[in-house]
Amino acid sequence: MRDAGYYRGLVDAAMRPYQWIVCADAAAGFTAGIRRWREQGFPRPLVLAGTPGTGDLPTAEECELVMLGTSGDTMMGGIRAFHDALRSLPPEVVARIEAWDPGGEARVLASFLDNTLSIAGRHSWGARPVEWLELEDKTRADSIWEAAAVDHAPTMVVPATAAELVNAAHALGGDAGTVWAGDNREGWHGGAEYTRYVADPDQAAETIEFMAGHCDRVRVMPFLEGVPCSIHGMVFPDSVAAFRPVEMVVFRVPGSDRFRYGSVATSWDPPDEVREEMRAAARRVGTHLRHRVGFRGVFTMDGVATADGWLPTELNPRFGAGLGPVARAADLPLLGLSRLLIAGETAGLDAVEIEEIAVAAADATRHLGGMTVVDRPVAATETVRVHWDGTAVHPVADGEGNAMLERGPAASGGAVRFVLDPEHVVPGTLGATVVAAAFATADATWDTGIGPLIPAVAH
Structure with a gap:
């Protein structure tokens, strides 16, 4: 069987010949990828960023960074403001693009949350068609579950x-x-x-x-009482790959109608029969999407693992954040492979092989962490070491502890991020319990304003 290196090579070969305009809502989130590009001999990209984001920024040697300065009252408000800004760039930004790419030959790498778009006459590659957006309407999900014979509430x-x-x-x-x-x-x-x-x-x-x-x-x-969790599928011209379940770290807020989104984790495992139920549902839904709209690439099904099995709640016809830790565990460019499928560049892609590589690696190497946005502004990234003792998260001296806690800028004000060191992640651990403790420590340390949270409980 070919390995992840083979698939990294396929994606690199498709992308290395081109200049790229990278659309990055938060610049720091793309630093590692840009550094890898440069190490692999990619041309120096131009990055259109909404905000600096939390973490290290790429250097001027690594990329041409153009900050658009977008913001929003909420996470979605920030994303929408960034997408709108990309479609109405000021003349001075267009001038910088023309100076960087005078031949007009660059391609646009849209955010996985965005659709096809053109920037200063340069077109996106591997972005989802706008026609697929209607599939994401949460009021229409039942028609998909019924067409694909997926049980639902x-x-x-x-x-x-x-x-x-x-x-x-x-x-x-x-x-x-x-x-x-x-x-x-x-x-x-x-x-x-x-x-x-x-x-x-x-x-x-x-x-x-x-x-x-x-x-x-x-x-x-x-x-639905249970653990919020998602399953991802990848649609090929004649098959569907299904990956492993991913916990959605989502909390209820006491005394409120709100949920707080806290990202994803792969430490928890549903029962084996629920896992296979989820994967089978992803295969059926992926097949339906291919027939219905010619869908290609990654999609996400969110739902809840209840005492009576897994029940879906929504469909996201796009790459999902939950595949990030799966891709990192396998060192497999799942987002790049999804873009290849959308672009119709399928030579050398094997659905069974990609599925096996990703699932085996994600089962072996777990991720336990969380991220949430806050409305209290943060001017610069600050990182501390902390220790999870099985009950609570405590600040410790630099160089000690078993986890990282960080705050930094975001479009809505600030962001808080927590990551448990991989060697300390115990398979089977419910991520929400640990992340809730970490967010409580962030409140105590920085007055981030997250407040009390109600984590999910496994049944």
Whole structure:
């Protein structure tokens, strides 16, 4: 069997001949990738960044960095502001692009969250077509589950009015309450920003006001007790690769309708039968997407592992953050491979081989960490060592401890990031429990304003 190095070579061979305009909402998140490019002999790229982000920035020798200075009140607000800015660049930025690429031959590497676009007359490569966006509307997910024969919880999709929402919540909700998810009237959304927990629909005025102000229709479903987790598939012309389950580190906020998104972890394992149920569902959904819209590349199915099995909640027709730790574990360029598939450059790609490499590596090398955005501004990145003792996370002296805790700038103000050293990750550990303790330490250390959190509990 060919190894990950073979697939790195395929992606490098497809990309190395070109100059690249890299669209980076947070520049620091792309530093490692840009440094690898330069080590591999890639031309010096131009990076269009929304914000500096948290972490080290690439140097002037490594790239031409153009900071657009975008911001937003929330994570989605920051992402949307960045995508909008890319489509209306000021003349001085266009002039820098023309000076860097006078021949106009560069290609655009769009964010995996974005769609196809052109920048100063240069076109994107391997970006998802805008036509796939409708698949991400959370009010339309049931039609996909039903077409692909995937079991799911009962739902109702209703107009965003008080009477309709309250009636639907009473019809579907039990003691655990309901979850409301808005449509895509304002564009696609993630990070649980348009997804709200409603314990009592008769006391949900704030949630109703939000939904009515931002959505036309809302999906109402029972709150599912269990572990939020996702499964990723990769669609090829004649097959679908399915990877391993990934925990979504998502918390409820006490006394609020909000969820707090805290990124992803691969330390936890669902029961074997649930794991295979999730992977089989991904294969069926991927096959349906290929037939329905000619889909290629990576997609994500989010859901909850309950006591009665895994139930999906939404489909994201794009690369998901949960594949990041899987790709790193395997040293396999899954995002690059997804771009090759979207671009139709499939020579040398083997779905079975890619799946086997990725799943084996991700099972062997686990990731336990979290990241969340905060609205309190952070001017510069600050990193400290901490120790997870099985119950709490404690600050320690430099060079000690078993984990890293960091805060830094973000489009919405700031970001907090935690990573447990890989050699200290115990397979089977529920990531949300550890990340909640780390975020509590961030609050105590830096007054980040995250506040109390309710982590998921495995059944």
